[in-house]
Amino acid sequence: MSDYDARLVDLYDQDNPDGPDHDFYRSVADDYEVKSILDIGCGTGILTATFAREGRTVVGIDPSETMLAFSRRRQGADTVDWILGDSRAIPPKQFDVAVLTGNVVQHILDPEWQRTLRDLRAHLRTGGVLAFDSRNPTARAWETWGSQERSRRDTPHGPLVEWADVSEPDDGIVTARFHNQFLRTGESVTETARFAFRHADAFGRQLAAVGFEVDAVYQDWVRTSFTPEASFMVFVARAR
Incomplete structure (x- = not known):
């Protein structure tokens, strides 16, 4: 891929500040008292670095060297293992939780998305949690x-x-x-x-095909159950 302009990356956190979406993902990690967490498509690492806790391993992966260069300069960067690449670059270990935030799954087109799901399942322990969000195509954002x-x-x-x-x-x-x-x-x-704009039922089929079971689908960051007219979807699935 062609990389981002560094001047625009400098503006990314301003345009995408820490907020209720990040609170949700932090709560997922804390609810399950995880010891290891994987952030795919971590971008500037604004959320990734906040996952760090004593005794917790945090890995952030992104295909943009410009994004990762920014990540490595932020406060708390030394608590995260930053890796250039996509799901094929996941280190050989079993994680407790994996997240893809900020609608990053929409940047992963098919069939790369199916491969990403297979890679995630291979690197999540049985019972491990996968959480991600995506816009609902019905809302035509x-x-x-x-x-x-x-x-x-x-x-x-x-x-x-x-x-x-x-x-x-x-x-x-x-x-x-x-x-x-x-x-x-x-x-x-x-x-x-x-x-890529995918419907909720398509996500459900893709997750099931690679060994995930959907625990919940929400339509906001306070865990309201998804309805078909909602503007976006938040999936929480468990590795079988």
Whole structure:
């Protein structure tokens, strides 16, 4: 994959701050009193580093070296084992909990998603927990992403102008192009991303196929049971 622009990575935590979603994932780890936790697609590590406890192993994996470089500079970074790669880079051990947060599963297209699930099952102990979230395609979130109207904000790298182009789904895949213009230098950066929108029943079938049993599906971070019209889904599954 082409890596992210480091200036945009610097803004990631500002755009995606610690909040109730992170509280939920921390509660999953604490509820099960886990000794080892795996964060796939850990990004800047804003959540990953907070999983650390005395006697707990924390591993963060991400395919972006730029993201991991940021992670390694944050407070508490030395409590985490940061690994460049995807699920194929999971170290050879059995984890108690694995998480994929911030809708990261939508960045993993099929068949790589099925491979990721197989890798996760292979590295979770029997009874181990897998938790992740994804947008519900019924809510059509992509319709709010694209706009030719340009927004401007001040950043540590000078004024930044942003806008986006977004496609309609093609076989469940939405392609988005996020345009960024740095006014101080006149540079423009366009990041293209593809998002897989999967329905809840599809996730259920995929999980069952590789040896997971769904414990719960929520529609918010306070554990309200999922309903078909909800905007997103939070899955908690257990390795059989």
